Amino acid sequence: MDYDSFFKGALDDLRAQGNYRHFADLERHTGNFPQATHRSGTEERPVTIWCSNDYLGMGQHPKVLEAMHEALDRCGAGAGGTRNISGTTHDHVLLEAELADLHGKEAALLFTSGYVSNWAALGTLAAKIPDCVILSDALNHASMIEGMRHSRAQRVIWKHNDLADLEAHLQALPAGQPKIIAFESVYSMDGDIAPIAEICDLAEKYGAITYLDEVHAVGMYGPRGGGVAERDGVMDRVDIIQGTLGKAFGVVGGYITGSAEMVDFVRSFASGFIFTTALPPSVAAGAAASIKHLKQSSTERALQQQRVAELRAQLDQIGIPHIPNPSHIIPVMVGDPVKCKFISDQLMKTHGVYIQPINYPTVPKGTERLRITPSPVHSAKDVEHLVKALADLWSQCQLARMPQAAE
Numbered sequence: 001m002d003y004d005s006f007f008k009g010a011l012d013d014l015r016a017q018g019n020y021r022h023f024a025d026l027e028r029h030t031g032n033f034p035q036a037t038h039r040s041g042t043e044e045r046p047v048t049i050w051c052s053n054d055y056l057g058m059g060q061h062p063k064v065l066e067a068m069h070e071a072l073d074r075c076g077a078g079a080g081g082t083r084n085i086s087g088t089t090h091d092h093v094l095l096e097a098e099l100a101d102l103h104g105k106e107a108a109l110l111f112t113s114g115y116v117s118n119w120a121a122l123g124t125l126a127a128k129i130p131d132c133v134i135l136s137d138a139l140n141h142a143s144m145i146e147g148m149r150h151s152r153a154q155r156v157i158w159k160h161n162d163l164a165d166l167e168a169h170l171q172a173l174p175a176g177q178p179k180i181i182a183f184e185s186v187y188s189m190d191g192d193i194a195p196i197a198e199i200c201d202l203a204e205k206y207g208a209i210t211y212l213d214e215v216h217a218v219g220m221y222g223p224r225g226g227g228v229a230e231r232d233g234v235m236d237r238v239d240i241i242q243g244t245l246g247k248a249f250g251v252v253g254g255y256i257t258g259s260a261e262m263v264d265f266v267r268s269f270a271s272g273f274i275f276t277t278a279l280p281p282s283v284a285a286g287a288a289a290s291i292k293h294l295k296q297s298s299t300e301r302a303l304q305q306q307r308v309a310e311l312r313a314q315l316d317q318i319g320i321p322h323i324p325n326p327s328h329i330i331p332v333m334v335g336d337p338v339k340c341k342f343i344s345d346q347l348m349k350t351h352g353v354y355i356q357p358i359n360y361p362t363v364p365k366g367t368e369r370l371r372i373t374p375s376p377v378h379s380a381k382d383v384e385h386l387v388k389a390l391a392d393l394w395s396q397c398q399l400a401r402m403p404q405a406a407e
Contacts, residue, residue: 018337018368019359026354030060033377038348047354048382050372055220055328056300057377058250063293064286071285079278091284098291099255102218102226103241107263110255110284112276114215114244115143117254120272121242122147122182122211125262128269129153129178135169135208137161137183137194144182144213160187163198170206179208185228186216189363189371191329196229200237209239219248220301220328225294245287249294253279253287303376304328307383311374314387319401320394322372330372331358332390334399340368343393351389 014020025039026049034049034057058064071091080086092110099108111117122144126132133154136144148155156173159165166181173179181203183194196212203210214227222230227243229235240262245253256266267273294300308328315322315332323331334340340357347353355370363369374383394401 017360018341019361024348024354024356028059030065033057033060034375034382036354038354045352047348047352048378048385049354050374050378050386051355051370052373052375053216053247054250055248055373055375056250056294056304057375058219058248058290058294058300060377061250061290061293063289064250067289068282068286071282075281077282078280081277082275083278084274086278089278089281089284091281091288092278095284095288095291096255098288099243100257102224102291102295103230103243103257104226104235105241105257106260108255108257109263109267109273110253110279111273112253112279114242114246114254116272116276117242117244117256118143118213119147119150120270121240121256121266122180123150123272124266124270125211125240126151126153126180128265129180132178132180133173134180134182135166139187139190140182140184141188141213141215144184148182161192161194163195163202166199167202167206170202170208173206175207179203179206180211181208182211182213184213184216186214186220186327186329188216188329189331189358189369190323191325191327191331192323193228193326196232196238197234200234203239204237210237211240211242212238213242215242215244215247215254216327216329218243219290219294220304223298224296225291225301245283245290249287249290251283251287251290253283300376304374307374307376307378310380311372311383311387314383315390316402318387318391318394319403320387320390321400321402328373330374332370332372334368334370334397335366337365337368339397339399340370343370343390343397346393346396347389351385351392353386353389 027037029035036047036049038045038047096108126134134148135156135158138157138160156169158169185194217227219225221228229238240256240258242256245251321333337359344355344357347355358371359368
């Protein structure tokens, strides 16, 4: 077999479909985010980033950077290996305590990423609990799906955020069979939010435990940034809360929180924890500083919500279609992979705006979009510039507008 020809053919097909992923060479500027430098060959140009998951700009917050510098000078660059062999650094201990406190749980466990924490935790729990079945929301993240597949446990898919369908599946299972209901709070592509309290009601009624992915919500919602479950006053009813340090907290890493026994169980049996090098102490220190700050400060969340409202209102004024949702994520709908890629390219080339196109397989075909995430460090001028650029490109591509534009 000519392996390289096979690889090239598959990549050529992706390009023809408009689904080939180009990585932009970007350098963010501390103290000046969302501004960055884009490099292409020998050319450099300034751009404004509009699709970062650093939702609150904490990746450049002085408290975070100071904590990381201090830990780097104190402990050096790396953790030295796995926590089982090289030991757990004190910064990991402090961060896990912060995370447990954030979610009102007995314990927390760190992983190298949110993807790994989902894969390892769900994969371990469902594999080790005898005869376990996972009831998975249809739009759960790939990391959750991979964890479930890895477990080889029985899996039941319920319609997205559909309580009646979830209950029907629960009713069909034997009463005594162990069950995990796995779902997210904020779904990152459409920006909709799960009915957490009602799902907990069903879990309690049918003897299931709940596994909630809050990666797009931690830091963003609730009086201390504990997520949608904190905002809705139901953290104590959710058995396992999983989150990330790589989005609103501005660093990198993932974690789970829950009972001391459950966390120790995952720590003791999850290969994705046991056999991988731990996060550097400087990263743990920076994450802890970010969490501490956002527990006390609502300023970043309030300004971020203001920017979201401003952008939505201006998009409505010119009829640019976007999915209405109660979250901080604004999916601007294009519906064509080639045009979506063209708009993204032209935003960068002509307007100095970076928004990555979201095409299949991340979203279903026909729902291609630009996923926009306003932050508190975007200015009103940034919003105005983006809206004007989108208006120009919408006309160039002869895309439909919403009725508001004719009012």
